[in-house]
Amino acid sequence: MSERKRRSDGERSRAAILDRASQLATVEGIEGLSIGRLAEAVGMSKSGLYAHFGSKEELQLATIETAYDIFRSAVLAPAAAASTGRERLERLTEGYLAYIERDTFAGGCFFASVLSEVDTQPGPVRDRLVAFLGEWLGLLESAIREAQAEGSLDAAEDPAQLTFEIEAAIFLANAQFVVLHDAEPIDRARRAIAKRLA
């Protein structure tokens, strides 16, 4: 096997393992994501997994980056291509709701699921998730400010307060969608946001 072929197989395998890990983390928790548990789930030996990830924490952080790539493709990239702040805001919120609605992860939004699990557990895993949350809220607030500057959103709105209210609707939609297996909370969030941005 050539060096290139071997590296490519290793990378494909690593990607497949991390994809499974990101699904599993939203159902069984990222704290439950041990090398042993994942080895069982993907049908590999523990030593085979250790060749990819040296520790549980390394595996957890790599899983978060995989989930982030999925989220970026699904939600962030289409929003970044918007030509106005208003359009970007709508793509961010609708992109997030659609990403939940089509069951991208078995346990709802990866970041909501995993951050609620480790919110009281200091360490690099929590730090990475809190950084994600800051980026996400920052994107919403920037889009709001830009829409206000464009004149497509009421300039009297407090951008941080509006960010909170929009995030509240989509955050609850995710939680209730996972619990109820029903699209109603997604629709309620759409209605709440449309009314707030009208």
Added chain:
Amino acid sequence: MSERKRRSDGERSRAAILDRASQLATVEGIEGLSIGRLAEAVGMSKSGLYAHFGSKEELQLATIETAYDIFRSAVLAPAAAASTGRERLERLTEGYLAYIERDTFAGGCFFASVLSEVDTQPGPVRDRLVAFLGEWLGLLESAIREAQAEGSLDAAEDPAQLTFEIEAAIFLANAQFVVLHDAEPIDRARRAIAKRLA
């Protein structure tokens, strides 16, 4: 020791154990609440704990009832004593926000914390928490309908939609309060709700 004295000691001890268990569940998770882990946390033998709770699931369900009693005293009972629907609605939402703000549980709202953990894990623990959620949302919606009937809230509002929006604000306030250790999200929720009910 008389029978009465012995029973009373046993009950005091059981209550103290469950109080510790309800705190621990919001930090380490209710799935992490094994007889062994709790024995370590309260400084008792595992056999001593088995005398109180026959199984992990029995312990988990008893812990939920303890948390429910705390929530009932803090939030539900004061709201039930309100003389109007509008006042009950305000007491439910403000009571919930105050219960978060004063760190009743180390990991934020017990029910939000634990339901997000077991939302994809079928069984009696999840069932009990989903029943709690139904009761809570039902109380908010009843208070809204009553306030509308009294004429103290716009009759054109869809009660289920308004319930969703109020719950969204307090649910996010809880999550952000746990992550940020800051009162700002609590204040944002207060502002969002006051504006919605104005």
